[in-house]
Amino acid sequence: MEFLPTQIDITKEPMEVGPTCHYVMGGVEVEPDTAAAVGVPGLFAAGEVAGGMHGSNRLGGNSLSDLLVFGRRAGMGAAEYVKSAKAVPVSDAAIKAAAERIQAPFTRSGGENSYSLHAELQEITHNLVGIIRTGAELKEAIEKIAEIRKRSANVSVAGGRKFNPGFHLAFDLDNMLLVAESTAKSAISREESRGGHTRDDFPQLDSKWRQVNHIASFDGKEVTVRKQPLPALPKELFDLFDVHELEKYMTADEIAKGGAR
Amino acid sequence: MARKLKMRIWRGDADTGALQDVTVEANEGEVVLDVIHRVQATQMGDLAVRWNCKAGKCGSCSMEINGKPRLACMTQVASYGDEETITVTPLRAFPVIKDLVTDVSFNYKKAMEIPSYEPPANLKPGEARMQQVDVERSQEFRKCIECFLCQNTCHVVRDHEENKKSFAGPRFFIRIAELDMHPLDILKNRKQKAQEEHGLGMCNITKCCTEVCPEHIRITDNAIIPMKERVVDVKYDPLRWLGTKIRKREGIV
Numbered sequence: 476m477e478f479l480p481t482q483i484d485i486t487k488e489p490m491e492v493g494p495t496c497h498y499v500m501g502g503v504e505v506e507p508d509t510a511a512a513v514g515v516p517g518l519f520a521a522g523e524v525a526g527g528m529h530g531s532n533r534l535g536g537n538s539l540s541d542l543l544v545f546g547r548r549a550g551m552g553a554a555e556y557v558k559s560a561k562a563v564p565v566s567d568a569a570i571k572a573a574a575e576r577i578q579a580p581f582t583r584s585g586g587e588n589s590y591s592l593h594a595e596l597q598e599i600t601h602n603l604v605g606i607i608r609t610g611a612e613l614k615e616a617i618e619k620i621a622e623i624r625k626r627s628a629n630v631s632v633a634g635g636r637k638f639n640p641g642f643h644l645a646f647d648l649d650n651m652l653l654v655a656e657s658t659a660k661s662a663i664s665r666e667e668s669r670g671g672h673t674r675d676d677f678p679q680l681d682s683k684w685r686q687v688n689h690i691a692s693f694d695g696k697e698v699t700v701r702k703q704p705l706p707a708l709p710k711e712l713f714d715l716f717d718v719h720e721l722e723k724y725m726t727a728d729e730i731a732k733g734g735a736r
Numbered sequence: 737m738a739r740k741l742k743m744r745i746w747r748g749d750a751d752t753g754a755l756q757d758v759t760v761e762a763n764e765g766e767v768v769l770d771v772i773h774r775v776q777a778t779q780m781g782d783l784a785v786r787w788n789c790k791a792g793k794c795g796s797c798s799m800e801i802n803g804k805p806r807l808a809c810m811t812q813v814a815s816y817g818d819e820e821t822i823t824v825t826p827l828r829a830f831p832v833i834k835d836l837v838t839d840v841s842f843n844y845k846k847a848m849e850i851p852s853y854e855p856p857a858n859l860k861p862g863e864a865r866m867q868q869v870d871v872e873r874s875q876e877f878r879k880c881i882e883c884f885l886c887q888n889t890c891h892v893v894r895d896h897e898e899n900k901k902s903f904a905g906p907r908f909f910i911r912i913a914e915l916d917m918h919p920l921d922i923l924k925n926r927k928q929k930a931q932e933e934h935g936l937g938m939c940n941i942t943k944c945c946t947e948v949c950p951e952h953i954r955i956t957d958n959a960i961i962p963m964k965e966r967v968v969d970v971k972y973d974p975l976r977w978l979g980t981k982i983r984k985r986e987g988i989v
């Protein structure tokens with residue numbers, strides 16, 4: 476069997492395989508009915524960028540159904556919102572500050588290379604925030620991500636603004652750092668293994684953790700993660716399951732309550 | 737086993753441009769897109785190149801490699817000789833935006849000119865049914881990743897800007913053929929329209945489009961030629977012509 480275009484015959488030669496990112500389970504916190512982002516009026520998120528839809532591991536094919544259902548809700552939510560929304564006042568100073576922030580990499584010279592920082596960030600998250608992680612690794616990752624964040628303030632790029640991938644990467648880096656830091660900090664807090672998150676130092680599923688979501692926020696300097704209780708499963712859904720199935724995932728307390736009424 | 741690879745990369749914009757020589761490290765198993773990315777990361781931070789999947793499925797990284805229209809992510813560095821210089825240039829048939837990136841909006845304009853699938857008005861959501869054989873018939877054309885390599889290669893537009901107005905191009909001939917094969921589509925004159933409005937008649941079946949298609953779609957043999965044959969048949973056979981006006985025929989066989 477030959478794999479084109481690598482031209483490797485896997486019956487004769489070894490083939491290199493490795494894990495790669497398939498899906499991001501976390502994302503923007505939204506109201507489930509309207510897809511409105513919590514805390515940011517006027518922002519709507521649906522699809523992979525929205526968080527919480529698929530719990531700790533998305534099942535195959537469920538992304539497509541998510542997009543269809545929540546894409547529609549987001550559209551309807553946004554249409555409803557604009558009926559009553561007023562234009563958000565934006566100060567000239569804020570516009571100027573945003574423009575300066577984006578322009579800044581052009582005004583520096585001899586600073587950090589955005590591609591190198593990106594590669595280093597990839598290396599850190601791949602090695603330390605991968606599929607199987609430990610508290611010690613995550614701690615190291617959080618420190619290293621903070622270092623990259625510091626250095627990213629000094630990125631300089633060459634060339635002009637037109638189709639300049641090095642320039643795009645300079646501000647994509649901010650968002651990548653945000654995702655990496657949120658993931659690492661949520662993962663270090665969650666002392667159990669569940670779905671796509673395996674803690675080698677806490678290999679068991681723990682029903683108490685099922686009741687908790689991690690919400691990350693950013694103050695411009697670093698990410699803070701807080702725990703937020705998950706709404707209880709409504710009774711009509713609870714009743715659809717064989718109780719012995721639910722016992723694998725829920726605490727004795729939750730089972731005794733029999734779902735939220 | 738890294739080696740030094742000599743490359744010539746076209747850099748410029750809509751107005752001017754030139755090939756630039758670079759030497760870059762190439763590792764075993766790498767594709768041309770990998771080495772372009774290495775050039776970008778280490779020597780030319782602002783080098784424009786379009787890409788997305790690195791798996792031959794998004795159709796973004798189309799360019800010309802040693803003069804041949806190809807996907808950079810599916811072209812092995814090892815397929816060129818150790819001493820050979822790899823030259824990369826933007827697609828020739830479309831206007832350059834910057835470096836290796838072209839403006840392919842010609843293709844989107846052509847796509848808009850083709851009437852979309854039209855089911856019978858009384859067909860309700862969830863009621864559409866298709867036989868497996870009908871699904872399979874157009875399956876080949878549905879593999880298209882819209883890399884537009886065929887569009888870039890076709891001599892009708894490659895060297896004749898003036899033909900772009902009246903010629904939809906091979907990618908859209910397979911689109912028309914696919915819709916024409918759809919058993920529920922009610923538009924009856926897709927082939928005639930291909931001939932009269934989308935420039936099917938300008939194609940002289942050189943098969944260059946088929947040769948460059950990374951999805952190995954037999955564009956000329958399975959879409960263009962059968963459509964041309966049917967158009968000719970219908971033109972000269974009044975009874976069949978009448979047939980097309982009365983009910984949708986079964987499509988190309």
Ligand SMILES: Cc1cc2nc3c(=O)[nH]c(=O)nc-3n(C[C@H](O)[C@H](O)[C@H](O)COP(=O)(O)OP(=O)(O)OC[C@H]3O[C@@H](n4cnc5c(N)ncnc54)[C@H](O)[C@@H]3O)c2cc1C
Nearest residue numbers: 496497498521522523524525534535536537538539540542
């Ligand atoms: C290899 C692979 C296989 C998969 N297979 C399946 C499967 O079989 N079944 C299934 O259900 N799911 C599958 N998934 C998951 C599913 O494909 C994705 O979750 C889904 O496509 C996400 O859709 P989306 O619209 O939310 O986001 P995306 O499709 O990622 O769309 C985001 C869009 O935003 C654009 N964008 C980004 N930044 C900016 C910006 N600054 N300005 C403007 N635009 C921007 C991007 O270009 C992109 O078009 C697979 C994923 C992968 C990686």
Ligand code: SF4
Nearest residue numbers: 890939941942943945
């Ligand atoms: S077969 Fe027709 S469409 Fe294809 S390259 Fe030749 S002339 Fe163009």
Ligand code: SF4
Nearest residue numbers: 880881883884886949
């Ligand atoms: S038909 Fe082939 S070459 Fe043409 S756009 Fe589709 S995949 Fe690309």
Ligand code: FES
Nearest residue numbers: 789790794795809
């Ligand atoms: S990067 Fe998607 S086809 Fe090459």
